[in-house]
Amino acid sequence: MNKLIARHYKYRITAAHKHSKILKKETPTAEILVSLKKLIDVIKHLRNSYFGCQWDLKQDNHSLIEALVEETFEAVQSIEDKKKEKLSEEFGDLLFLILMHIHIAEQNSIVKFDNVIKGITAKLIRRHPHIFAGLNVSSTDEILLNWETIKKSEKENQSGISVLHDIPRSLPALQRILRLFDKINRLSKTKNNYNLSEAINILNEKINNLKNDDKNKLAKELSEILAIIAYIAFMKKIKLEEELQKYINSILNSINDENNINLNNFFKF
8 A cells, every 4th residue: 555655656746847847848828818819809800790801700600610620630630740830830720710619609699708718627627636626546547437427427317328429420430439439438337348359250250241232231231340340449459540540641652653543452452
């Protein structure tokens, strides 16, 4: 027990030391608020019905969905490509769109700007009791379990099943099913016994069924195959989305002759 306590405090001291170095690189909050106010004022100017921009005035939350998704992916790509010179611009574009969405929603009496900020602030404090309420935790797994438990308690009469339904339908299918596996794994009251051999046997069985000529049945089998592969990746802690992106990049990099572009070449058919 004493060793555990000592290890815990050593971790906290090391984390605090690292954090102090990070703080030295941070922009003071006062400076951030000045810049943020200027950006919000620009957005309000653009949306002013008397002298604002006609294009910006025509936008609503629905019309800006595509832009929000696109800018998010552009920011993600800059992070993955480690393009530090692009990150500031991409983060700025994304921040602008988020603030624009909030402002438009407020103009339409859907949300209040300050309530959005107060809401996320209160949620972060509430869901980090090990930081703000003195709760002792021994691992990141326990932190995540607490997060899900608190989230569930925030929803009146909400069951674990309905928590699973909270996963956004708009997520790409691969991300959505991995989120589903993750939540099931956290919420499960019994130990999730993972059997690789059994999963592979089921996968082989499904692959053999691909000879079916019925398009609907074939689509179902392919979906189940993708789900099983995602399950294996999840249990093996493999980031399947990242690995698939790497594979796609390797395909693109291998194309050096436009006269030799053929799908069969990629899989050695």
